[in-house]
Amino acid sequence: MTELAVHRSLLESAAFVMAPIGSVVAERNEKVSETDFPALSVGKLGVTPQLAGVAKSQTEGDRKLVRAGDLVINSRSDRRGASGLARQDGSVSVVYSVMTPRRDILLPEYGHHLFRSIAFQDEFFRWGTGIVDDLWSTNFTRMSRIRVPLPPIEVQRHVADRMDRTEAMNGRLDQLASLLRARRTATWSTVHALGFDTVRLQWLMDEVDDRAGEENQRLPLLSVSIHHGVLLREHSLSGQQAGADLTKYKVAQTGDIVVNRMRAFQGGLGRAAASGLVSPDYAVLRPRDGVSSSWVEYVMRSPQFIEFMAQWVRGIGGADQGNVRTPRINVRDLLALSIPLPPPAELGQAIAHLDEVTGRIDGMLVKLASLRDLLVERSSAFLLDVVTGKKEVA
Incomplete structure (x- = not known):
C-alpha cells in the first residue's frame, strides 16, 4: 500500500465523527483591495504578513478578504503545506481558499494543524485536477467534499x-x-571585496536551449531553489510535479548554471551538479572552456550580484519593494552584467576556501x-x- 493510501485509510478509520469540510466551515469570498487590507503570505510558515521579495499578481485590487480566525489554503495543491490560521485581518490572492470555521464544531487552531498535516496534504493533492506542471489545483468545491475527523x-x-x-x-x-x-551568503559576499578584475558574463558563458526530445526524457527532473540552488525535483520542498510531456523541457548538463528567470532577483539560480531536465521557462547558461562554474555560482548567488539582477527585472512594479508583477530577467540583460574573476593562479585557492x-x-x-x-x-x-x-x- 502506498504512503498516500495509508494516510487516507487512517483518516477514514477515525475514531471520531467524520464530516465533509464544507459542513464545518463557511467559504469567505469577499473581494477587497490590497490598499484597504494588507497583503498576507501563506506558505510553510502558515499565514504571515507579506514576505519581502514575494512576487504578486497583476490584480492587486482583486483579492480575497481574510479575517483573523479564518483558515486559508493555497488551492494550488502542488504547494504542499501552504495553509494555516490567520492571526490578523488582511488579503490574499484569489488562488487561495478562505474559510471561516464553525467554532462550535471546528476549533480554528485544530483546523490549522489538521490542514497542515501530512495526511491531509496527501488527500488534498488527490482531490486536485488540472495539468500538473502548470496548474494542479483543488478548488473549494472539491475540497469541501473531503471528510475530516472531528x-x-x-x-x-x-x-x-x-x-x-x-x-x-x-x-x-x-x-x-x-x-x-x-x-553563508556573507561568505559569498567576500568575492566582491578581493579586488579582482571584473568580466562580463557574456564573455564567460553562453545560453543554451537544448530540448529533451524523445531521447532525453529519462533524465532526472531538476528544480531551482532560492536557498538550495539546483537540486533534484524529488528533493524539492515545493511538491511541484512535472507534466506528462517532457519533450520540451530543457537539458542542463553537469556544471551548467540554471536560472529561474522569475526568481532570479531573489537568488533562484544555481549550478547543476548532474545532468537533468529543467522547466522550459528557465535559462540554462553553459560556462565556456576554462571557466569555473563553481566560481560563477558563488558570485551569482552573492547578495551583491542578486541586487544587480534585481535592477534588471522586467515587470510591473519594483523589485526593491517586493511588488514586481510577472517578474522576469532577460537573459541578454543578465549576460551583460559583470562578475569579479581571479587570475588562474588564485582561482583554485579562492574556490577551495568557499567550498x-x-x-x-x-x-x-x-x-x-x-x-x-x-x-x-x-x-x-x-x-x-x-x-x-x-x-x-x-
Missing part, C-alpha cells in the same frame, strides 16, 4: 496545544537556519532540516494516533 472540542484543543509547541520548536529551528544561510566554509554550513543546514522533518513527521503521527483512537488525551 473530535470533541476539548480534544481538539489538547491536540492543538501539543502541536503548537512543536510548531514553536520548528520556528526556532527556522530562525537558526536563517542565521546560517545569512552567514570549505559553504560545506560546513550546508552540513549544519542538512542536520537542522532533518530534525525539522522529524518533528513534523512525529507531530502528524500524533494527530493521526489521536483521531484514530490509538492515543487518548486527557
Whole structure:
C-alpha cells in the first residue's frame, strides 16, 4: 500500500465523527483591495504578513478578504503545506481558499494543524485536477467534499496545544537556519571585496536551449531553489510535479548554471551538479572552456550580484519593494552584467576556501532540516494516533 493510501485509510478509520469540510466551515469570498487590507503570505510558515521579495499578481485590487480566525489554503495543491490560521485581518490572492470555521464544531487552531498535516496534504493533492506542471489545483468545491475527523472540542484543543509547541520548536529551528544561510551568503559576499578584475558574463558563458526530445526524457527532473540552488525535483520542498510531456523541457548538463528567470532577483539560480531536465521557462547558461562554474555560482548567488539582477527585472512594479508583477530577467540583460574573476593562479585557492566554509554550513543546514522533518513527521503521527483512537488525551 502506498504512503498516500495509508494516510487516507487512517483518516477514514477515525475514531471520531467524520464530516465533509464544507459542513464545518463557511467559504469567505469577499473581494477587497490590497490598499484597504494588507497583503498576507501563506506558505510553510502558515499565514504571515507579506514576505519581502514575494512576487504578486497583476490584480492587486482583486483579492480575497481574510479575517483573523479564518483558515486559508493555497488551492494550488502542488504547494504542499501552504495553509494555516490567520492571526490578523488582511488579503490574499484569489488562488487561495478562505474559510471561516464553525467554532462550535471546528476549533480554528485544530483546523490549522489538521490542514497542515501530512495526511491531509496527501488527500488534498488527490482531490486536485488540472495539468500538473502548470496548474494542479483543488478548488473549494472539491475540497469541501473531503471528510475530516472531528473530535470533541476539548480534544481538539489538547491536540492543538501539543502541536503548537512543536510548531514553536520548528520556528526556532527556522530562525537558526536563517542565521546560517545569512552567514553563508556573507561568505559569498567576500568575492566582491578581493579586488579582482571584473568580466562580463557574456564573455564567460553562453545560453543554451537544448530540448529533451524523445531521447532525453529519462533524465532526472531538476528544480531551482532560492536557498538550495539546483537540486533534484524529488528533493524539492515545493511538491511541484512535472507534466506528462517532457519533450520540451530543457537539458542542463553537469556544471551548467540554471536560472529561474522569475526568481532570479531573489537568488533562484544555481549550478547543476548532474545532468537533468529543467522547466522550459528557465535559462540554462553553459560556462565556456576554462571557466569555473563553481566560481560563477558563488558570485551569482552573492547578495551583491542578486541586487544587480534585481535592477534588471522586467515587470510591473519594483523589485526593491517586493511588488514586481510577472517578474522576469532577460537573459541578454543578465549576460551583460559583470562578475569579479581571479587570475588562474588564485582561482583554485579562492574556490577551495568557499567550498570549505559553504560545506560546513550546508552540513549544519542538512542536520537542522532533518530534525525539522522529524518533528513534523512525529507531530502528524500524533494527530493521526489521536483521531484514530490509538492515543487518548486527557
